[in-house]
Amino acid sequence: MKIAEGSYVDERKAPTIAKAIEHWLEDREGKVKASTLKGYKVVTRGAIRGPLLIGTRQERADYTATGVVPAGARFLNLLGDVKLTELNTAMIRQWHRTVVEQCGTYTGTRAKALLKSILALAEEDFGIRAPSMPTGLARARHKAKKAILTPEDIAKLVAAAKQDPENGIYYAFPFLAGTRPSEQLGLLWSEIDFDRNVIHIRRIQERTGELTEMTKTEAGTRDIPMSATLREMLLSWRLRCPRKDRELHRVFPGPGRLQEWPKPRLGGGGALLYQNFRKRYWEPPFKRLGLAYVTPHSARHSFISTLQAEGIEVGLVAQIAGHANPTVTLGHYTQAVRDGAAAAEALERAYGR
Incomplete structure (x- = not known):
């Protein structure tokens, strides 16, 4: 051949x-x-x-x-x-x-x-030429899109988080950084670069609490830009964050013993398991603020969809989200966060000049 x-x-x-x-x-x-x-x-x-x-x-x-x-x-x-x-x-x-x-x-x-x-x-x-994949193969049935919050609801949640120095960063972070829960819980302070305003995603936390020196995929190893709001919240949290052996280690550790603000908690700094994260930090603010409940992974969907809605090109969104292929970003994560009126207004801006 x-x-x-x-x-x-x-x-x-x-x-x-x-x-x-x-x-x-x-x-x-x-x-x-x-x-x-x-x-x-x-x-x-x-x-x-x-x-x-x-x-x-x-x-x-x-x-x-x-x-x-x-x-x-x-x-x-x-x-x-x-x-x-x-x-x-x-x-x-x-x-x-x-x-x-x-x-x-x-x-x-x-x-x-x-x-x-x-x-x-x-x-x-x-060195062997592979055949083309045939067209028309059966596709998986359309999966229902995950429920996501509107930008207005997210703004309300982030505003509340800024007034919640003990827990706010835990539930605001995925909306502002677009991380997977395993990436958020595995984040270390050494991977936050306040000089360059980027967060280095280099590892994940397994369900057991152990850290894996690897992300979900190759594309998952990436740098995420910090907004002014996220930077401010992280700097404030750094003063308060529980230490491990008196040193900053995990950004989202398990809680220690509370001291008077702004002194850091004592006796914490260890792994925070996902189920405890959801019960202690994630679920309460939705009930308190009267917001429709969404999962932690839904915050990632909101982050990606909002960037798309704001006109950020899909290639950059895919890079920030950790997708190897922008098609994944478009096909599985992007959802409408505005109604039809926004599309009509965009056409007016484009064609009415």
Whole structure:
């Protein structure tokens, strides 16, 4: 098979999809956190490489976890033994149809995205031209958008946070920085640069409270600009923040013993688990202010959607949000934060000059 001018691949020695998967997983190691890599291994093994156990979701999960074959089990071959030089769009279409029928649309969509990435790396590293992904494959059903607060409600919440020196920064921060909860709880004071007015996102906190020296994805390692409001709140909080061994460490630690303002709390500074964060810091202000409740991750949606609504180009929004591809920013996170009147006014400004 001819690949490029003066370059050929021996069909007999061409790597299989299973080999390409193994190569791709090795490349991902160290670039994504361990739990993300584990998820990749489960999907690639069960929905791309195969064989695929015909049965219930629980039976497949048990088989994936233990490797024990259920009595009377039947399997379907997938793409594992197919050589890269033999793969074509018709085979991909049939494979995808099989996965959707057996595992559901969500798994089929996720497996398709991983296969596309696997083939792209194989094309680059093995010198084998990958087939184009077929069009018209079944898509996951439209997911309901997360509820987000209006800019007016967020302004009310941030104003209240500025008057709440003990807890305010905890619930205002994700609206002002667009971080994931794991990024917020894993943030260290050494990663806040007040001279350059940026916050360096370099790690996350796992659900156990442990710090992982890695973000969710490569793109998650980024710098977030600080607004004047966020800078002011962080500087004020730095005076009060619980210390670890008398030194500033975590920006959002568990509480210590309260002292008279502005003295810092004593005995705190350790990890704040996510469930405790929600119960102690996140939920109370919504009840107190009479605002519709939204999740901590919804604050990130609000941040991204507001930047878009204010005319910040999608490439910069994606960079600040930690998305490798701006399409993710547009397709999954951006929501309307203004009504149709705002669109009409924009047209008037554009065409009425």
